[in-house]
Structures are given as structure tokens and as C-alpha cells.
Amino acid sequence: MIKRRNTNAEVSTQGLGYTHEQRYGLITSLSVHSLIFMLFFALSIHKGSDDVKTFYIQFTQMGEHTVQAPQPVREIKKHKVTEPSRKEIKEETPVIKETPVKEHEAVIRTDAIESHEAVNVASTPEPEPQATHHQGGESTVSNVSYSVPSGTSSVIETEFGDSGAPAFLKRQMPNYPLMAKKLGKQGKVVLRLFINEKGRLLNVEVVEPAGYGFTESAVEAVKMSTFSPAHENGVRIASKALLTIRFVLKRI
Amino acid sequence: MEWLSATVDYGIIGLLVVMSIIAVSIAVERLLVYRNIRLGDFNDKKSLEIELTKKLHIIATIGSNAPYIGLLGTVLGIMLTFYTIGKEGLIDTSKIMTGLALALKATAIGLVVAIPSITFYNFLLRKVKVLIAQWETGNGRKRI
Numbered sequence: 139m140i141k142r143r144n145t146n147a148e149v150s151t152q153g154l155g156y157t158h159e160q161r162y163g164l165i166t167s168l169s170v171h172s173l174i175f176m177l178f179f180a181l182s183i184h185k186g187s188d189d190v191k192t193f194y195i196q197f198t199q200m201g202e203h204t205v206q207a208p209q210p211v212r213e214i215k216k217h218k219v220t221e222p223s224r225k226e227i228k229e230e231t232p233v234i235k236e237t238p239v240k241e242h243e244a245v246i247r248t249d250a251i252e253s254h255e256a257v258n259v260a261s262t263p264e265p266e267p268q269a270t271h272h273q274g275g276e277s278t279v280s281n282v283s284y285s286v287p288s289g290t291s292s293v294i295e296t297e298f299g300d301s302g303a304p305a306f307l308k309r310q311m312p313n314y315p316l317m318a319k320k321l322g323k324q325g326k327v328v329l330r331l332f333i334n335e336k337g338r339l340l341n342v343e344v345v346e347p348a349g350y351g352f353t354e355s356a357v358e359a360v361k362m363s364t365f366s367p368a369h370e371n372g373v374r375i376a377s378k379a380l381l382t383i384r385f386v387l388k389r390i
Numbered sequence: 391m392e393w394l395s396a397t398v399d400y401g402i403i404g405l406l407v408v409m410s411i412i413a414v415s416i417a418v419e420r421l422l423v424y425r426n427i428r429l430g431d432f433n434d435k436k437s438l439e440i441e442l443t444k445k446l447h448i449i450a451t452i453g454s455n456a457p458y459i460g461l462l463g464t465v466l467g468i469m470l471t472f473y474t475i476g477k478e479g480l481i482d483t484s485k486i487m488t489g490l491a492l493a494l495k496a497t498a499i500g501l502v503v504a505i506p507s508i509t510f511y512n513f514l515l516r517k518v519k520v521l522i523a524q525w526e527t528g529n530g531r532k533r534i
Contacts, residue, residue, distance in 0.1 A: 160415070
């Protein structure tokens with residue numbers, strides 16, 4: 139024993155030697171620390187999940203499609219955005235609904251938006267028959283098709299809600315930012331998602347940001363969601379899809 | 391300034407975590423050494439003392455310095471928060487308070503590292519004293 143001890147002492151004075159005790163001590167220390175970290179993370183994850191209970195998020199898909207966006211309708215839409223009345227929300231069909239708790243409920247909607255780009259009817263003719271299927275009461279209007287540059291023929295530009303557009307496989311609802319909720323702020327975030335032919339989200343571009351943490355919340359939720367790829371004539375293709383997320387508060 | 395605050399934050403906390411790991415590993419190693427040591431193998435009291443007190447100073451240093459390092463992280467965090475307020479003119483209290491709370495986190499972690507380290511140090515020092523006393527009683531006072 140003494141011999142081993144002395145040799146160990148010599149080795150450790152040289153600098154690079156691990157005695158049996160040192161190794162044991164390091165392993166014990168690392169395991170204790172990792173245990174503490176795991177405990178901490180488990181607790182923090184648990185804490186984050188029940189933060190949402192003060193309001194509920196209602197998801198409504200508004201797929202109003204007309205092939206061309208005339209100017210007057212665009213004005214109506216802007217008007218509609220400013221008044222998130224109860225009646226208007228009732229008209230829509232909720233997809234996800236959680237338990238209401240408090241005075242406010244937050245409604246986060248995604249819908250199609252109108253584009254400022256040139257309309258090209260010929261490139262995506264599918265939405266045209268769809269326009270009649272949707273209820274006419276809603277005045278939200280959006281373009282469906284864009285003039286696709288010839289160089290990027292393998293990538294279509296579309297938006298969520300279109301036929302052939304990418305869709306959510308698993309939809310992560312964005313959290314309503316707490317400060318925005320307290321201040322009664324509402325907002326609209328428009329994102330452009332680059333989704334490849336396998337349904338992988340490659341990039342997120344913020345087309346229309348909003349303050350009060352809306353943009354961050356929307357991007358975070360989109361990154362946690364999974365998608366099915368866009369398809370054209372039954373073939374899966376990569377796409378750039380516009381996604382509008384509305385953060386709407388409504389008083390119960 | 392965001393990246394700098396993140397660097398300060400994670401740098402300080404990472405340093406404290408590394409210090410904590412080192413302190414705990416040395417404490418465990420020392421405990422094992424003290425448990426397995428054979429007092430009869432040592433002829434001289436001073437050589438026994440050298441062997442026993444080896445590396446204890448590292449635990450003592452970590453225990454005494456961890457709060458200071460945590461405090462440094464807090465000071466830097468508060469500095470950055472104030473700098474951001476001054477630069478952007480934030481009136482948003484929640485952001486300020488979040489910055490200050492995150493800054494205080496560094497001090498908390500420093501204390502969490504320091505308390506076990508000091509405890510280990512005192513505990514091990516006591517063990518050393520006991521072992522030296524045992525050696526003395528075993529070998530008789532004449533050989534000192």
C-alpha cells in the first residue's frame with residue numbers, strides 16, 4: 139500500500155497522472171453535477187408548461203382565397219384586422235381549443251395574406267375553384283399565386299391554406315407574449331417558411347414583424363412544428379410558403 | 391451588447407460549474423485517500439502532513455473565491471443592463487427587472503458552489519488533524 143501511495147505521489151507531482159482515487163472522485167463529482175443539472179432542467183421544463191394556463195389559445199384557419207386581390211377588398215381586410223370582435227371570431231371554426239381561464243382569451247390565427255407581388259393566375263390554377271367553397275362572409279382576401287421566377291422552377295411560392303401548399307403535421311401553438319397580453323396588444327406576424335421536398339423546415343424569414351415579442355413567439359412555434367411538403371400534381375416539391383399568424387385578444 | 395451579456399453570463403456560470411466539479415472531485419478523492427491511508431507507513435510527521443494536506447488548498451481557494459466570481463458576474467450583468475437602458479432608453483420595467491434578476495443568478499450560483507466547498511474543506515481539515523493526532527499517539531511524542 140505504501141509503495142503504491144508513494145509512486146502515486148510521484149506521478150501526481152509530475153502533473154499528468156490519474157490515481158485510482160482521483161478518477162473515482164472525478165466520476166463521482168461529474169455524476170453529482172449532472173444529476174443536479176437534470177433535476178434543475180426537469181423542474182424548469184415543468185414550470186414553463188403551466189405558465190400558459192391564464193389564457194387559452196384558439197386556432198382558426200381562415201382559408202379565404204380569391205385569385206385576384208382587388209383594392210377595395212384589401213381595405214376591408216385592414217378594417218377587419220383592427221376590430222377583433224367577438225362575433226367575428228365566432229364565425230370561424232376553431233381547430234384547437236383549450237380550457238378558458240381568465241378574463242382574456244388569446245386567439246392566434248393563421249390565415250393567408252395578400253401579397254404585393256404581381257398576380258399570376260396561370261402558374262397555379264388550382265385555387266380558383268376553391269374560392270367558391272369558402273364562406274363569403276369573411277372578407278379576408280389573399281393572393282394565391284405569384285409569378286415564380288424561371289430560375290427557381292423547382293421551388294414554388296405558396297401560402298398555408300392553399301391546395302398543394304405545405305401543411306402542418308404537428309402544429310405548435312405560439313405562446314401569447316405575457317407583456318402583450320397585459321398591455322392588450324394584438325399583432326400579426328407574417329413568416330415565409332422554406333420547406334424542402336421532404337417537409338423539413340430549412341429557413342424562416344420574417345416578412346412582416348410585430349413588436350411585443352410576437353415575432354419571436356411565432357418563429358419559435360414554427361420551428362417546433364413539423365410540416366408535410368408541398369405537392370404539385372402529386373409530386374412533392376420544395377416550397378416557400380407564407381404563413382400569417384395573428385395574435386388576437388378577446389374579452390370573455 | 392446581447393452577445394456580450396450572454397458571454398459574460400455563460401462564461402461566469404461555466405467557470406463556477408467547473409470549479410464546483412473540481413472541488414467535489416478533490417473532496418471525494420481526499421476522503422478516499424484518508425480512508426485508505428496507513429499511518430504506520432510514514433516515518434516522519436511532516437511527510438504525513440504533506441501527504442494529507444495535498445490539494446486541500448484548491449478546495450479552500452474555490453470555496454473562498456466562488457462568491458466573488460459570482461459577484462463579478464452580477465456586477466457585469468447589471469452594468470450591461472444599465473448600459474442597454476441608457477442606450478435604448480427603455481421604459482419597459484419588465485425587461486430591466488429580467489436583466490437584474492438574471493444578473494443576480496450568478497451570485498446565487500457562486501454561493502451554491504462556495505457553501506459545499508467550505509463545508510468540505512472544514513470537514514477534511516478536521517480529518518487531517520485527527521489523522522495526525524492518531525499518528526502522534528501511535529508513534530509516541532519522542533519521534534516528533
